[in-house]
Amino acid sequence: MIVRQAVNVLEILEYFARVKKPATLAEIADHFGWPRSSTFNLLTTLAEKGYLYEPRPRAGYYPTPRWLVLAREVAEVEPLPGWTRALITALSAETGETVAIVAPSGVMAVFIDVVESAAAIRYFAKVGHRVPIHATSSGRALLLQYSKDERDSLYRKIEFKQYNHTTPISIDAVEAELRKSLERGYCQSFADYSRDLAGVAVPLPIGERRLSVVVAGPEYRIGDKTAAIAVTLQQAVERFRAK
Amino acid sequence: MIVRQAVNVLEILEYFARVKKPATLAEIADHFGWPRSSTFNLLTTLAEKGYLYEPRPRAGYYPTPRWLVLAREVAEVEPLPGWTRALITALSAETGETVAIVAPSGVMAVFIDVVESAAAIRYFAKVGHRVPIHATSSGRALLLQYSKDERDSLYRKIEFKQYNHTTPISIDAVEAELRKSLERGYCQSFADYSRDLAGVAVPLPIGERRLSVVVAGPEYRIGDKTAAIAVTLQQAVERFRAK
DNA sequence: CTAATAAATTCACCTGTATGTACGATTGAA
DNA sequence: TTCAATCGTACATACAGGTGAATTTATTAG
Numbered sequence: 001m002i003v004r005q006a007v008n009v010l011e012i013l014e015y016f017a018r019v020k021k022p023a024t025l026a027e028i029a030d031h032f033g034w035p036r037s038s039t040f041n042l043l044t045t046l047a048e049k050g051y052l053y054e055p056r057p058r059a060g061y062y063p064t065p066r067w068l069v070l071a072r073e074v075a076e077v078e079p080l081p082g083w084t085r086a087l088i089t090a091l092s093a094e095t096g097e098t099v100a101i102v103a104p105s106g107v108m109a110v111f112i113d114v115v116e117s118a119a120a121i122r123y124f125a126k127v128g129h130r131v132p133i134h135a136t137s138s139g140r141a142l143l144l145q146y147s148k149d150e151r152d153s154l155y156r157k158i159e160f161k162q163y164n165h166t167t168p169i170s171i172d173a174v175e176a177e178l179r180k181s182l183e184r185g186y187c188q189s190f191a192d193y194s195r196d197l198a199g200v201a202v203p204l205p206i207g208e209r210r211l212s213v214v215v216a217g218p219e220y221r222i223g224d225k226t227a228a229i230a231v232t233l234q235q236a237v238e239r240f241r242a243k
Numbered sequence: 244m245i246v247r248q249a250v251n252v253l254e255i256l257e258y259f260a261r262v263k264k265p266a267t268l269a270e271i272a273d274h275f276g277w278p279r280s281s282t283f284n285l286l287t288t289l290a291e292k293g294y295l296y297e298p299r300p301r302a303g304y305y306p307t308p309r310w311l312v313l314a315r316e317v318a319e320v321e322p323l324p325g326w327t328r329a330l331i332t333a334l335s336a337e338t339g340e341t342v343a344i345v346a347p348s349g350v351m352a353v354f355i356d357v358v359e360s361a362a363a364i365r366y367f368a369k370v371g372h373r374v375p376i377h378a379t380s381s382g383r384a385l386l387l388q389y390s391k392d393e394r395d396s397l398y399r400k401i402e403f404k405q406y407n408h409t410t411p412i413s414i415d416a417v418e419a420e421l422r423k424s425l426e427r428g429y430c431q432s433f434a435d436y437s438r439d440l441a442g443v444a445v446p447l448p449i450g451e452r453r454l455s456v457v458v459a460g461p462e463y464r465i466g467d468k469t470a471a472i473a474v475t476l477q478q479a480v481e482r483f484r485a486k
Numbered sequence: 487c488t489a490a491t492a493a494a495t496t497c498a499c500c501t502g503t504a505t506g507t508a509c510g511a512t513t514g515a516a
Numbered sequence: 517t518t519c520a521a522t523c524g525t526a527c528a529t530a531c532a533g534g535t536g537a538a539t540t541t542a543t544t545a546g
Contacts, residue, residue: 005248050371053348066371071314105296128293128309
């Protein structure tokens with residue numbers, strides 16, 4: 001069951017991150033289609049807790065820096081080493097596509113750092129973006145770092161859905177794809193999950209952490225270049241990790 | 244009316260900022276005394292939205308960097324100029340007390356940047372901390388920047404509570420205190436709101452924004468030094484603002 | 487000024503949701 | 517292996533809390 005008021009808090013935060021200016025109760029209520037009274041309750045709750053304030057009289061609410069303070073405290077634990085950002089920035093520049101660092105989360109894979117392509121048509125993904133671990137190149141690059149036992153216990157929880165006609169819909173199909181990935185030296189996917197989207201990924205273990213890097217973009221741009229992209233990817237990883 | 248699940252989201256964020264490591268569902272449920280099922284709903288909601296993930300199998304949940312990304316986007320709007328941090332850091336070092344930058348929020352004043360005293364006995368205040376605008380030195384340093392009309396419309400909303408025996412409990416009392424503050428050149432309060440707490444504050448207008456700086460600590464340390472602290476405060480402001 | 491309009495706030499009722507309970511999965515001990 | 521203990525997940529039900537309507541407060545127009 002989804003907790004609606006929890007989602008609303010997140011949406012308010014995302015709203016302010018987008019509009020980047022104070023907003024009145026009425027504006028927020030109208031934007032989300034929420035009743036004024038409910039919006040009132042939510043905004044006063046957040047304000048009372050010190051997460052929203054009214055910078056100028058009648059100009060509306062805006063988040064306090066408290067979000068930043070807490071987010072920093074949380075993020076400074078096990079931060080990614082500095083070179084990963086340089087890595088994905090460089091890779092995005094070289095390939096012209098969106099590049100991300102990905103971490104496991106149960107049966108899903110989560111984007112924990114992203115540099116988006118500058119192209120007009122691009123893979124639009126944000127930090128926090130989640131994709132099925134078995135049906136994406138980035139996810140399978142994580143699975144390659146799991147033991148067979150660990151993979152098996154994951155497989156039991158996976159709900160094999162046919163997102164697209166190339167989606168692997170059985171344990172065997174996934175295992176087969178993993179074997180193929182090992183042979184070719186990198187993971188790939190063609191719209192296994194997202195329509196028109198192709199990805200090339202490799203494992204990126206950092207200390208104890210099992211991560212992966214993925215270069216992803218529209219199938220027609222990636223399609224016949226997966227091998228070349230994989231080489232770029234692997235060389236970049238070697239180059240930056242060495243430092 | 245307080246929105247409980249909104250508060251719960253904030254508490255989870257604060258919890259992780261405190262413990263700085265992944266926590267399992269059971270740990271979180273026990274810590275807050277929440278039912279497992281409710282905790283389950285909340286955690287899966289936050290995870291589905293990309294705000295929590297499970298870095299390692301069975302090690303529990305942890306916030307994703309998405310919080311940081313959004314908090315940064317929100318905070319980079321109208322950031323405080325760099326010198327304010329230097330100012331409060333220097334002031335805290337010079338006075339040995341907690342120093343904060345404060346902004347108005349309706350009838351309350353909100354701490355938007357804080358450097359805490361290193362002393363064992365100190366004013367423990369965090370960013371987001373809220374105090375009544377009329378019953379604190381920092382708040383009155385904000386009121387000094389309001390026009391009479393603006394103050395009057397605020398007064399109508401204030402619920403005059405006797406927090407302590409020195410609390411001003413009428414419009415006249417507040418206005419009188421403001422006049423005295425003007426004469427002496429700075430604002431002060433002795434436990435008007437928080438027991439045992441004394442504060443010395445001055446207005447700090449920055450561009451269009453009405454802010455204040457406050458030096459606050461236990462009455463017995465601040466008590467007879469308010470004038471000296473005020474001088475330190477004003478000189479520091481001049482020094483840092485000049486740059 | 488006064489009226490009209492819009493925004494913010496309050497409140498009681500009824501609905502959407504938090505939770506008690508039960509079940510299944512996982513882990514560790516023997 | 518089996519068993520016990522713990523943890524995670526599903527679901528129906530009672531009731532906490534979201535919402536529509538009314539009231540108050542603020543703002544704009546004339």
